[in-house]
Amino acid sequence: MADIQSTQAAAPAIIRRADYRVPDWLIPDIALDFDLDAARTRVWSDMSVARNGDHDRPLRLDGDGLVPLAVKVDGRTLNETEWTLEAGALVVPLGGATHKVEVLVELAPESNSKLMGLYASGGLLCTQCEAEGFRRITFFPDRPDILSRYSVKLTADKARYPILLANGDPVEQGDLEGGRHWALWNDPFPKPCYLFALVAGDLACNADRFVTMSGREVALGIWVREADLPRTDHAMQALKNSMAWDERVYGREYDLDVFNIVAVADFNFGAMENKGLNIFNSRYILADPETATDIDYDGVEGVVAHEYFHNWSGNRVTCRDWFQLSLKEGFTVFRDQNFSADMGSHAVKRIEDVRILRAAQFQEDSGPLAHPVRPESYMEISNFYTATIYNKGAELIRMMALMLGAERFRAGTDLYFDRHDGEAATCEDFVRAMEEGGEIDLGQFRRWYEQAGTPHVRALLSHDPVSRTAELLLEQSVPPTPGQPDKRPMAIPLRVALYDPATGSHHGDELLMLTEAQQRFTFDNFASLPILSINRGFSAPVIVETNRSQADLAFLSAHDDDPFARYEAMQQLMVNVLVGQVAGQSVDVSAVVDAVRNTITDPLLDPAFVAEAVRLPSEAYLGDQMKQVDPDAIHAARDALQTRLGADLEPLWRDIHARTKANGFAVSPAAKGARKLRNVALLYLVASGADDGPAIAYGQFSDADNMTERQSALATLASGTSPEREAALDIFYNRYSDDALTLDKWFQTQAFAFHPDTVELVAELGQHKAFTLNNPNRVRSLYGAFAGNQWAFHHKSGKGYRLVADCIIALDKLNPQTAARLVPPLGRWKRFDEGRAALMRAELQRILNEPGLSKDVTEQASKSLE
Ligand code: 0A1
Numbered sequence: 001m002a003d004i005q006s007t008q009a010a011a012p013a014i015i016r017r018a019d020y021r022v023p024d025w026l027i028p029d030i031a032l033d034f035d036l037d038a039a040r041t042r043v044w045s046d047m048s049v050a051r052n053g054d055h056d057r058p059l060r061l062d063g064d065g066l067v068p069l070a071v072k073v074d075g076r077t078l079n080e081t082e083w084t085l086e087a088g089a090l091v092v093p094l095g096g097a098t099h100k101v102e103v104l105v106e107l108a109p110e111s112n113s114k115l116m117g118l119y120a121s122g123g124l125l126c127t128q129c130e131a132e133g134f135r136r137i138t139f140f141p142d143r144p145d146i147l148s149r150y151s152v153k154l155t156a157d158k159a160r161y162p163i164l165l166a167n168g169d170p171v172e173q174g175d176l177e178g179g180r181h182w183a184l185w186n187d188p189f190p191k192p193c194y195l196f197a198l199v200a201g202d203l204a205c206n207a208d209r210f211v212t213m214s215g216r217e218v219a220l221g222i223w224v225r226e227a228d229l230p231r232t233d234h235a236m237q238a239l240k241n242s243m244a245w246d247e248r249v250y251g252r253e254y255d256l257d258v259f260n261i262v263a264v265a266d267f268n269f270g271a272m273e274n275k276g277l278n279i280f281n282s283r284y285i286l287a288d289p290e291t292a293t294d295i296d297y298d299g300v301e302g303v304v305a306h307e308y309f310h311n312w313s314g315n316r317v318t319c320r321d322w323f324q325l326s327l328k329e330g331f332t333v334f335r336d337q338n339f340s341a342d343m344g345s346h347a348v349k350r351i352e353d354v355r356i357l358r359a360a361q362f363q364e365d366s367g368p369l370a371h372p373v374r375p376e377s378y379m380e381i382s383n384f385y386t387a388t389i390y391n392k393g394a395e396l397i398r399m400m401a402l403m404l405g406a407e408r409f410r411a412g413t414d415l416y417f418d419r420h421d422g423e424a425a426t427c428e429d430f431v432r433a434m435e436e437g438g439e440i441d442l443g444q445f446r447r448w449y450e451q452a453g454t455p456h457v458r459a460l461l462s463h464d465p466v467s468r469t470a471e472l473l474l475e476q477s478v479p480p481t482p483g484q485p486d487k488r489p490m491a492i493p494l495r496v497a498l499y500d501p502a503t504g505s506h507h508g509d510e511l512l513m514l515t516e517a518q519q520r521f522t523f524d525n526f527a528s529l530p531i532l533s534i535n536r537g538f539s540a541p542v543i544v545e546t547n548r549s550q551a552d553l554a555f556l557s558a559h560d561d562d563p564f565a566r567y568e569a570m571q572q573l574m575v576n577v578l579v580g581q582v583a584g585q586s587v588d589v590s591a592v593v594d595a596v597r598n599t600i601t602d603p604l605l606d607p608a609f610v611a612e613a614v615r616l617p618s619e620a621y622l623g624d625q626m627k628q629v630d631p632d633a634i635h636a637a638r639d640a641l642q643t644r645l646g647a648d649l650e651p652l653w654r655d656i657h658a659r660t661k662a663n664g665f666a667v668s669p670a671a672k673g674a675r676k677l678r679n680v681a682l683l684y685l686v687a688s689g690a691d692d693g694p695a696i697a698y699g700q701f702s703d704a705d706n707m708t709e710r711q712s713a714l715a716t717l718a719s720g721t722s723p724e725r726e727a728a729l730d731i732f733y734n735r736y737s738d739d740a741l742t743l744d745k746w747f748q749t750q751a752f753a754f755h756p757d758t759v760e761l762v763a764e765l766g767q768h769k770a771f772t773l774n775n776p777n778r779v780r781s782l783y784g785a786f787a788g789n790q791w792a793f794h795h796k797s798g799k800g801y802r803l804v805a806d807c808i809i810a811l812d813k814l815n816p817q818t819a820a821r822l823v824p825p826l827g828r829w830k831r832f833d834e835g836r837a838a839l840m841r842a843e844l845q846r847i848l849n850e851p852g853l854s855k856d857v858t859e860q861a862s863k864s865l866e
């Protein structure tokens with residue numbers, strides 16, 4: 001008994017939204033003095049503290065792994081009986097209304113493998129504070145509703161750390177004896193501590209400038225290792241475009257005199273919007289044709305924009321508590337999505353975003369980790385940086401924008417920014433600003449923030465020849481999710497058009513508001529049953545089931561004037577065939593072949609759209625359409641359809657592949673579209689089984705002047721067993737073994753490959769000399785990619801599960817945040833057969849049995865077992 005107790009840690013505490021209380025103490029000002037060194041950094045903090053309200057509670061400063069070396073109140077050093085440490089926090093009883101409190105701590109950045117707080121990465125020292133990393137730097141009330149003015153002094157060895165950066169504007173700098181130097185930074189805007197940042201290191205700068213709409217000049221800097229400087233131009237252009245876009249579209253101007261971005265190699269997420277000093281995972285800054293794909297270029301543009309846009313949606317108006325995370329993240333994703341659409345193609349961007357939503361968020365919403373956009377509770381907030389908070393959150397904003405229309409939506413956002421500037425706000429504040437600014441009632445709409453789960457909408461269209469009317473019956477239901485067995489009807493905005501088969505055109509695009517469990521809508525003047533185009537533009541994040549025939553879908557795939565609906569019709573056509581085949585039905589494949597032929601031979605279509613439309617739905621998406629996922633049958637059916645499309649249309653693919661070869665490299669939307677289509681053509685050409693397929697792929701791999709075509713050719717070869725496969729992988733490795741970001745692609749491509757031995761190959765790659773658990777990008781490239789490869793990960797032996805669980809257990813000791821993000825694929829056991837489900841559960845249990853397991857992984861694994 002005693003043994004069991006000693007190995008089982010207490011269950012982590014649950015934090016609840018309902019428990020929110022205003023802070024006991026405010027910190028209007030803080031001065032931080034860092035004496036920086038990788039092995040031993042001293043942090044002196046000097047805070048003005050002010051009692052908030054009438055109470056006698058002590059000052060409680062959060063801390064994580066810190067020991068106070070000195071504590072002073074109003075200039076007097078306290079002895080050790082005058083403060084206590086409670087669960088890591090420093091508790092100091094104080095008598096007055098305001099005090100000056102000083103604390104000294106010491107840190108060891110080079111041994112901080114969690115990458116939270118102050119840590120070392122490739123010779124740099126940098127910070128990550130969101131969500132609760134500031135408490136690993138100094139004692140402080142680490143909650144986003146405490147806004148303080150920061151003044152930060154950095155001192156360090158000048159040769160090793162010639163550049164010293166912090167938030168805000170630079171004030172002064174100077175040299176010291178012993179080869180040391182210092183810099184002082186001041187941020188005039190009160191901010192929550194999660195936006196604090198510093199960077200020290202040997203960095204080179206891509207310097208530029210931006211003149212704001214009121215004529216102020218802002219100095220822009222992108223700081224990287226000297227050798228990476230040539231790879232920063234795309235990020236700089238994206239930054240300037242973002243600044244101009246936010247002025248034009250939202251009337252939001254930048255507010256400091258400098259805006260700095262630093263790229264670091266070791267980073268848990270994509271990037272961080274620290275005030276005036278964004279810190280990025282280098283994969284979202286560095287891009288050149290030799291090493292970055294078009295997806296990477298778009299990622300850089302989108303993430304640079306995202307972090308920049310946070311300056312208003314997140315920094316100037318921040319979150320009251322972490323349950324409001326989607327207030328800043330959902331809105332900012334919506335903003336970056338629209339920015340990227342404006343920079344390229346709206347149609348293609350929408351298709352890409354919906355694909356991501358379905359792959360990540362719909363899966364989350366239908367599994368054990370489902371939670372509302374505004375959650376009610378958590379154990380570890382880092383686990384809530386999810387597709388639901390980000391991507392579904394963005395869909396909520398999009399629906400409001402659609403219901404309000406552009407002008408009233410802008411009135412709503414203006415009101416929101418004006419009313420809450422300098423405040424820590426809530427999702428409710430945002431909705432209220434939309435209601436008042438946009439003059440609309442969002443009463444029922446608020447359920448989108450409360451209820452988890454993806455709504456299902458059944459749409460049945462019928463026709464009455466006597467009255468010449470069409471009737472659309474809509475029924476909605478929201479499936480039960482953890483803690484929410486019963487759901488109420490949602491307010492669902494559905495864009496709909498009815499195509500008249502006689503004329504081939506529709507009678508106008510309408511916005512229907514579905515608010516009841518069941519609702520009927522009638523449409524006049526139809527001589528015969530029209531064809532339903534529904535959820536156009538993906539106007540609501542729902543799953544729509546219709547009674548449309550394959551012929552209707554074929555019609556829409558050729559004629560729908562809404563590009564998303566046209567794409568969707570094509571995908572549904574393919575889904576019906578593939579799901580039918582997996583279920584053992586005999587289905588007519590020719591409708592798909594014809595639709596693909598029509599699409600690739602339509603000269604009026606944008607090649608990027610064509611490429612999206614003719615790609616087969618992913619294996620995971622097909623799994624989502626089935627009651628129980630059968631990974632092997634799905635793989636076999638999809639592979640067979642790919643082969644059939646390849647073979648039946650082989651001359652067309654050959655022609656497209658030859659014709660889309662560019663003369664020189666460009667990153668324009670047109671050039672990117674051509675490459676996208678070229679890569680799809682190559683895929684089908686190889687899938688066709690044509691003898692020269694692998695040689696053509698190898699030719700593209702060797703001749704390409706850009707990574708988009710090279711990696712795509714490599715991926716196509718990696719999914720086969722031709723001799724060209726090994727040759728290309730070796731060449732790729734040797735060419736890029738010194739370039740971490742590009743080497744990640746080598747790992748990722750193999751982990752994603754449809755190869756019979758992928759599990760064994762991934763196991764070997766985990767032992768490769770270039771593999772390390774210390775770099776999150778490398779871990780995600782191998783194990784993250786592998787867990788997304790449905791066919792390989794769900795190998796019925798369970799060896800794929802074991803591999804990922806082993807990684808989670810090992811990684812948890814170093815970096816719990818990144819380890820926890822690998823858990824969700826194991827939690828989908830309810831969707832699989834009993835054998836697989838048992839194996840997945842066993843791995844989750846094995847993880848939970850690990851002594852000393854982090855709160856992060858404990859939360860994800862225990863919820864996944866429920
Ligand atoms: N706010 C950032 C995301 C982010 C969250 C936590 C982090 O800690 C490891 C890092 C970044 C964004 O939305 O970009």
Ligand code: ZN
Pocket residue numbers: 306310328329332
């Ligand atoms: Zn964000």
